[in-house]
Amino acid sequence: MNTRDRLTGGRAVVAARDADSTPDTTEIRRLAAAAGYDVVGEVTQRRTEDLRYDLGAGKARDLAATVADADADAVVYDGELSPGQYADLLDLFPAGTTLVDRYRLVLDVFAEGAGSAAARTQVRLATLRYELPRLERMEGESALNRKVFEKGSPVLDARRRIDDLEAKLDDLADAAADRRERRREEGFDLVTLAGYTNAGKSTLLRRLADDLTLDPTDPDGASRHADLADSASVEDRLFETLETTTRRATLGGRRVLLTDTVGLVADLPHDLVRSFSATLDEVAAGDVVLAVVDASADDRRLRRRVETTVEVLAGDATGPVVPVLNKVDRLDEAGRAAAEAVVADVLGDSDADVRDTVAISALDGAGVDDLRAAVRSALPDATAAFTLPMSGEAQALVSWIYEHGDAAVEYGPETVEVRFSGKPSVVAEARRRAIDLRDGTTDGAT
Ligand SMILES: Nc1nc2c(ncn2[C@@H]2O[C@H](COP(=O)(O)OP(=O)(O)OP(=O)(O)O)[C@@H](O)[C@H]2O)c(=O)[nH]1
Ligand SMILES: [Mg+2]
Known part of the structure; x- marks a missing residue:
């Protein structure tokens, strides 16, 4: 099964099933649009899972008819289909129809848009993880039909590529972690924005x-x-x-x-x-x-x-x-x-x-x-107070402190008093530099 090079886009019918309520197709329609599809119809059903088609058999046939009537290229299915359900649904549809479940749809969105090497690697890995159980099922069937692969197999090949990609991503993740560590050493706090897509x-x-x-x-x-x-x-x-x-x-x-x-x-x-x-x-x-x-x-x-x-x-x-x-x-x-x-x-x-x-x-x-x-x-905080002898070096330290956190500075005739709060590692660094500078600091760190 080579779905990697499949083009997204075209006319799609969305289908959804929910056990508890009439399915709401707003999100799956938007996901389909994000993957480049033009949504031309929908079929929904409220019922428990059917083992063969996910939808009930009658509804699955309605779906096939809708695809034919709308001259659609694809069915976008809101849910995750087992490999068996996937194959059985596909058999019902007009020849050449593509079947894309929620998982595959999200992969398509990413595959279209991924720019960096890391993003492409992630998409490839996710795609292979998606395809592996389907390949295993096909291979199981061919083994039953006594078409055993002599050397290598798509399943072994996919497993090997998954291992390779995982190793590659680990390296990329290590590099990102090193970069973050350097940023921390430079005195930055790291704030992450996370949440549902479209949250803002x-x-x-x-x-x-x-x-x-x-x-x-x-x-x-x-x-x-x-x-x-x-x-x-x-x-x-x-x-x-x-x-x-x-x-x-x-x-x-x-x-x-x-x-x-x-x-x-x-x-x-x-x-x-x-x-x-x-x-x-x-x-x-x-x-x-x-x-x-x-x-x-x-x-x-x-x-x-x-x-x-x-x-x-x-x-x-x-x-x-x-x-x-x-x-x-x-x-x-x-x-x-x-x-x-x-x-x-x-x-x-x-x-x-x-x-x-x-x-x-x-x-x-x-x-x-x-x-x-x-x-x-x-943000994690620490505070410290120093009295420094007035000097060019003390001035340099004061500038550094201003750049790295919240500082209140008072100048006496011969001394500079600094109260400082900021990132714990930065406060520790300031304290170290202050100690290097003078003897009689009152260290009020908390
Ligand atoms: N009315 C309103 N719309 C907002 C606000 N913040 C973001 N939006 C809109 O919501 C939509 C999504 O915003 P994004 O910032 O792209 O959302 P996101 O969380 O980054 O989405 P993804 O990148 O898809 O995960 C855009 O149309 C924004 O203009 C807000 O405070 N008020
Ligand atoms: Mg965003």
Whole structure:
């Protein structure tokens, strides 16, 4: 089965089944659009899983008829089909129809958009992990038919390539970890933005990043926000961001690196999420993680998205998690309170160190100052006080301290008094330099 070179796009019928309610196809339609499909029809069913087709047999035949009537190229199936269901459904459809399940659809979106070597490697790995059980099934069948492969087999080949890609990704992950370590040594705190796709992570990143800080006295402020305006024009496209990106920001005197990550989506097998491990690595490495949520989703979707986010974060976030309720510009007071209640309810069950929720609009900037303050106070802190003899070297140290944290400096006739709070490693470094400089420092470090 070679699906790697298959082109996405074309006319698609979406199909969905849900045991508990009439399926809502909004998200799968958007995912299909993100993968380049034109959605020309839909077939849904409320029932428990049918082992043969997932849908009931009658409904599966309706689906085949809809595909024929609509002259569709593909069926986009909202769910994960077993290899058997996949093969049996395909048999019903007109010849040449492509069948894409939710998992495959997400892979297609990434395959189309992945730019860097790391992203392409991740897509290849995820694709092979998806194909392996299907290849194993086909090989099992051929073995039964006594068509045993003499040397090598597609299954062995896929397993070998999976091992190779895993090794390659490990190397890339090690390089990223080294880079983060260097940044920490340079005095940066690492803040990661994570959350469901379309929550507004990238918009928030642009809002918080240094080169876009909106200053009302700055005549260029409006043009600096040009990329915020751009983002507003892209209405609700899922998986806008396909790779992690990092930008600098300054929060209450602390220099931080903000990392934007790939969005999450519900109902994907864990190993697919794992394949995009850069997101999880960034979550694990963050001194603080911002869990960004689109507050304007209805209650049921909001709950599902927060749950998906928590499932991913809970295992990986080691530092504090600040829930960020975004897009509150779309809500009235009551809507905002309802959304906050859902977030508090879901996050209350999590094991992570969850802080108070901050409501914001990344688009218009409301609440963003509160968010800066909340992130600042969630960053690990240490404080120290020094009295230094007045000298050129002391001046140099004072400048360094200003650059690396919050400093209050008082000049006496012959001494400089410094009170300093900041990143623990930076405070330790400042203390070391101060001790090198003088003898009689009062060290009030806490
Ligand atoms: N009304 C409103 N829209 C917003 C806000 N923040 C973001 N958006 C819009 O929501 C959509 C998604 O925003 P993104 O920043 O791309 O979302 P994301 O979380 O990075 O999405 P992925 O990269 O797909 O994971 C865009 O159309 C934004 O303009 C907000 O505060 N209010
Ligand atoms: Mg994004």
